[in-house]
Amino acid sequence: MVGGGEGAFIGAVHRIAARMDGQFQLVAGALSSDPARAAASARALGLDRSYDDFRQMAEAEAARADGIRAVAIVTPNHMHAPVAVAFLDAGIHVICDKPLAATQEQGREIAEAARRSRARFFLTHNYSAMPMVREARAIVAEGGIGNLRLVQAEYLQGWLADNVETKQAQWRTDPARAGAGAIGDIGTHAWQLAAFVTGRTPIALSAELSSMVPGRAVDDDARIALRYGSGARGGLWASQVAIGCENDLSLRVVGSKAALYWRLQDAERLILAPRDGPSRILTRAQDRSASFRTPPGHPEGYLEGFANLYADIAAIIRGDGTRLERVPGLADGLSGLAFIAAAQASAARDGAWVEVRL
Amino acid sequence: MVGGGEGAFIGAVHRIAARMDGQFQLVAGALSSDPARAAASARALGLDRSYDDFRQMAEAEAARADGIRAVAIVTPNHMHAPVAVAFLDAGIHVICDKPLAATQEQGREIAEAARRSRARFFLTHNYSAMPMVREARAIVAEGGIGNLRLVQAEYLQGWLADNVETKQAQWRTDPARAGAGAIGDIGTHAWQLAAFVTGRTPIALSAELSSMVPGRAVDDDARIALRYGSGARGGLWASQVAIGCENDLSLRVVGSKAALYWRLQDAERLILAPRDGPSRILTRAQDRSASFRTPPGHPEGYLEGFANLYADIAAIIRGDGTRLERVPGLADGLSGLAFIAAAQASAARDGAWVEVRL
């Protein structure tokens, strides 16, 4: 693991997710850019091998017979590219937190490294691994909603409604380290979720990016209109000042024959509304991806969804073809950066429609 | 009553709403533009006086000692203006269904007639008369959410997801009679609701109007970004092809200190989310408008909200100052037409930001 030292949020999540199904063991890390903190964090986690520097780690692990087979990158966004490139070049699989990078340029560097590496690159858009989301994708893919007409993806949080002094809040509101605000941190999740479920990516968008909290240097509210090549229309709303919303991700997908409604707050249920006849409440009893560990009604949530990704990645690394779910990777990451870039370009031109260049 | 003959929907609603609190009696009508249908409908309703023509009705009722004091206009949109002008000019109060008219030009004709008349003009934006909506307005007005930051108003229906042959569907999808599609029929409700609760009207908008059903001549999906003079941002989404949504009106209003969440499907509850501390579920036990007839927990809904307007209008006509709630009128109507015009202008210019000219 690179990043994820003391005080970090997503590092701990990755560790739990990797551990949940017992298919990964955390043995080495460069847990912080500060060597003292790196060492202390490694000790606290009982790591065998702690490195001061990620480049040193990539090299050393690649050289060991018992070196790591995969690295999890959980640093702030601007460090994803150098770390990913180092490990890909060392032939070590990369499991990288989203968004792919802080800039499209950095994204391209990762893409090139992935192309020349024999190792795989995975991006942890965890929500797309939740069972009812996977079922939603399957329904759309098999024609269950007819032609796609409308998409509405929302990711609303309220925790940045005021100036917040935590480490989490600080790098996320620093343009240099984050690259973007709400649109990058959570907007990319909504973007990926919509693309994952519908199987389609918008071709153009019109964006309004705002900073509601005085003095904030990045967007904390992003409203984006979407156009699909097929004529479908959509909206994406990401906000970190939506008081009352803790982590309210939702997706509405309407087709010509049926619609699907899903909300993270009620993640174990998926509403399937046919044009004629009553809506149905789908649960894991109807899910066909088997992306869960307990019978329906025993709520699984955020960590289990994250763990589904790790379990699938383990199967891919092992070459085990029994798990066939699509794990997000480079294409999702590049799409997310294209989304951010297009949104920022549109916002800079007062919301003009801008092509999404993948 | 003018309009509202057999097969009409909103005419029956107005009749029930007027009757519910026993303060109006329906005695005269020009219920259809087709004289035979007008007469038959009047007979079916037990009306004392049936007219073939609304102008004749306005004249005759104004001349009678026991003539009507108020008329309800429930025709298709393009007839609102001529009928309203006729009755206002006859000194008879007008209770008009929304939207105000099919065009801004017609709206101005009504406004002029209202200016020169001693009679009052009311517009039945009924949702703004529901108790928890009125409470939401009161909370915002007293500073309960701090500075307004975000508004999201949605009005989603699915009944026009396909071509529908009913009378209701036909005039609503005919540009000549409706003036606009979803944006006029339900978008104006969402627009008025947001303005009613927040006390503010956007100064500019960017619109995407779509016709999802092949062959439809009006918009059936409208997505509109909103800018407020204060820097607040918003969105309005009106759709009549959102399968699974029967009549799903909702409003989210976020301020710097708190947020409010309301949904017609769960109309008797209003969520008040303060920035710090748990969200509260407000019910009629907390409502201060007393806009209801039964104790909290005995669900009141659409018709009772509509009846609140009629009861308030009765109090205003009687000069009874005890009911102080704001009843929508000309200003709301003109605002709604300005909204439609701005949205259509923006959509025609590929979503360019257009000023809302009230």
Added chain:
Amino acid sequence: MVGGGEGAFIGAVHRIAARMDGQFQLVAGALSSDPARAAASARALGLDRSYDDFRQMAEAEAARADGIRAVAIVTPNHMHAPVAVAFLDAGIHVICDKPLAATQEQGREIAEAARRSRARFFLTHNYSAMPMVREARAIVAEGGIGNLRLVQAEYLQGWLADNVETKQAQWRTDPARAGAGAIGDIGTHAWQLAAFVTGRTPIALSAELSSMVPGRAVDDDARIALRYGSGARGGLWASQVAIGCENDLSLRVVGSKAALYWRLQDAERLILAPRDGPSRILTRAQDRSASFRTPPGHPEGYLEGFANLYADIAAIIRGDGTRLERVPGLADGLSGLAFIAAAQASAARDGAWVEVRL
């Protein structure tokens, strides 16, 4: 109308319900046992004819050519019987609020009067007239849930969690006027609702009646186990000290093939859960009783349900066979009194199983 003078709750509800569909006109009343209050109330309501005494009213109205055809009885429970008998004997249809009477003895008096009268007797168990409740009954009746196994009916309120000084609270907690506490006031509603939907009445029960508020002379919490002749089992819980519950009536009915879930708080939806496959959210779009006035999604509630009864009663009185829904009457009332008697007998015997003697 007898009863329902100033300060009363249910009298106003009956008036609105009767008026909503325009099929009744309130012309006469003995609105209070206090003549001065009766007269004042009648003036306030614009009644043509006000009586000091219900017997005088029954006689006088029966004698008039334009006398009332039906009377609504909205007095405290102990007065239902004398009033009902007087009007039935005068040949005037009776629309009586629930429960039927304060005692089984009084119930039998009404039953005898009904038998000898040409007039009809109706009991306003209003919840059974709500559209999704009627649809639930239809589903059970056509075998949609298989064999009945489990019933759970609950009616929970919190307004009597403390000593309350209102007129409403006072007679409801007075054994002499109410006959029983929660079990009579709201327990009979739950009892009737369960019987209405399932088509079956329990043959025996075991009851625990409690008075939670110090000094209260009637039960304010009633928990009752139910046995059906078929082997089905059930529970009924009525409470008036359940803080947080405003008027929380719910019904769960489980069969061998499917189950039904309904809750007044969400009255427009009925969950139909088949043993295999996803649950369905039925709405008025699926209701076959047509017991409503507006399209699905325009919430109708308590008053509309009550008005359904009045509309059906009007149809029955007119001899109009087009409305076929079952309107509660004497049998429901006698069953409710048998339920109260059995529950009180069981509670007196420490919860022993007691036969319900209809």
Added chain:
Amino acid sequence: MVGGGEGAFIGAVHRIAARMDGQFQLVAGALSSDPARAAASARALGLDRSYDDFRQMAEAEAARADGIRAVAIVTPNHMHAPVAVAFLDAGIHVICDKPLAATQEQGREIAEAARRSRARFFLTHNYSAMPMVREARAIVAEGGIGNLRLVQAEYLQGWLADNVETKQAQWRTDPARAGAGAIGDIGTHAWQLAAFVTGRTPIALSAELSSMVPGRAVDDDARIALRYGSGARGGLWASQVAIGCENDLSLRVVGSKAALYWRLQDAERLILAPRDGPSRILTRAQDRSASFRTPPGHPEGYLEGFANLYADIAAIIRGDGTRLERVPGLADGLSGLAFIAAAQASAARDGAWVEVRL
């Protein structure tokens, strides 16, 4: 681990829960009473040491310097006692699945073994470790609801609505191995949950136990009335034939000042309803037990609750006093067996009130 071989459900749950926070390592097991199956299961799980027999395992592990410090018992109920006694006698901590045992006699054997052992005994009533449940307990304990008046605990499932052929279903419906049906398998969870939150145990109960599915030898529906020493009253309903309920555990606790409402389906929210004023939606943002890993709004559920127990047990074993939450143990288990015994005794006497003898 003892039990939990291939095809088992709860064994896998324990393994994930133990692993989630990285504080336990699974190294040894007697995973099945069938030696071949035990060996195969151990291989599949990568266990270092597999035993044919639990007694052999207790002995051998106690003798090793690197022997296990705690064992998880996940066998059918009738095996809990012999296994627990063996390990307690060997000085190894026991983490036992609920219910404690198949009979009170067996429960007493465990209690005696625990008394004479230096090892600790824990019982995995996992629901009591979920954050909002712990917060509910804290609210009651600090007087937040006033005097306890009403308790309603329900645990409803539908998966045994028909005869089911799985291994899970088979031992659960076999009196010899399960000891009881729904009342033992899920009723004890509801019983423990109610006691955990309220801090009180009923002194007497009246039970109705039914077998709804033809040919079933144990109860599949249990309805129990509860009396508390303080005068509070309650109900417990456990059913495995409640079609439409996947795993629907809920608790309602009403006091003289406030009430609490919680439901596993919506486990991250706890409704706190004060007698006066609006209800509050408490989330993990209000939870004081810190029994979670992610920020509020990132849904945690069944497995995380289970893992909370394991994390707390690890802290206790380590002698780390920083985690102070109460972990269920012997007292909860004996109480659960007393509950089953009293309910079966009451049911055998036609629902007579029976004292709960702890």
